[in-house]
Amino acid sequence: MKYKRLLISIFLVLFLINLGGGLFASSTKVKITFMSTKGEINQQLEEVFKNFSKDYPNITVELIPVGAGQSPFEKLSTMYASGNAPTIAMIDPNDVEKFKDNFLDLSNEKWTKDALKGVLDDVTFEGKVYAFPFALEGYGLIYNKQLIEKAVGKFDPNTIRTRFSLERLFKNLEAKKVTPVVISPLDWSLGAHFITIAYATQSRDYGAVKKFIADLRAGKVDLVNNKVFNDLLDTFDMLRKYNYLKDSPLAGTYEQGAQLLAQDKVAFWFMGNWAWPLIEEVNPKNRDYGFVPVPLDNNPNNFFNRSIVALPTKMLCIDTKNNSKEQQEAAKTLLNWFVYNENGQKNWVYGLNIIAPFSNVKITPNDPLAKSIVEYAKAGRTFKIPYAILPSDHWPIIGAYMQKYLAGRMDRKQLLTEIMNYWTKAK
Incomplete structure (x- = not known):
């Protein structure tokens, strides 16, 4: 009888490991909280958490959304101040180091070995991994191929390799009564996504980019005469010349940008692949979209003119200050479910339209924007923004200037x- 019980116990442990790629065998019910800073997928996250709880009935996950306009740093700081930190916090890469003393060391987790090269670099400190890379995302100019080809004929996105070639297309579109582009005037889009391209494209050497940021802090850089910044702003000036909102440039919203693109009102929109659920909701029939890079100059051989931004933009961190050991283990189980459980992978990738930054996850989202990013990545034509070393108030302050x-x-x-001036005063 003793051996029979032992065999049953071993079988149960193995079953639980296979079920979710992690182990949570507690017979007591555990509730964990998940702070989300990706409002566009909050509804889908709720469904994913329900599906997770079907595999793990003793774990329930409560979603805590971050309000529009509030930064992840502000929200998490407020929650720690009130002694009510979430079990799992979804934050930007540059915020991980600021809170790392409150986060669980995840270095011994199996998924650290399966993470794609480089995705843990910015969340590893003194050899310890403090965050789970949740979403590989990319951005650039989203094109509506169906609309472009209806207006001007065959369109090959690979022909857009300079500012000149992009403007030539814009002029052709305008001649056919098609508005070329819309710039959504969101501080996070302008301050975290657009202008940061100028930091990243100072050099293909990431170490040199980090030195550039350090020199900015030290007041050693003259941006007024910096070629890359001026090149990027020349492109921005061109974009705003053809902007759908040029008569009221600050009146647009995120939702409006998706509607204009999906309803064939504009041919291009500066945004990222996270916008796909909204685009599809407006027009589910048209799936002919993709990315072209934001060109810096008129050199067709410039690597950055042929490449888009792609990097892990959201990190999941597990709290150790306000959450019990049981809650921490339950949180680790959710992360392992994403990476190693077939049902978890499908919920993560298909349910949330997420490009998983792990080598063992072979499936990719079914949406055209994600597929476009994967194509750029396979061709070695991506670069990353140095988000990990940007101050937390960068996007609201610089976004307001933009x-x-x-x-x-x-x-x-x-x-x-x-x-x-911002950088010389930055904390």
């Missing part, structure tokens, strides 16, 4: 001077 520039309330010299 909004003024977009609206013509600040000239280029003023913009670049304000960015330099």
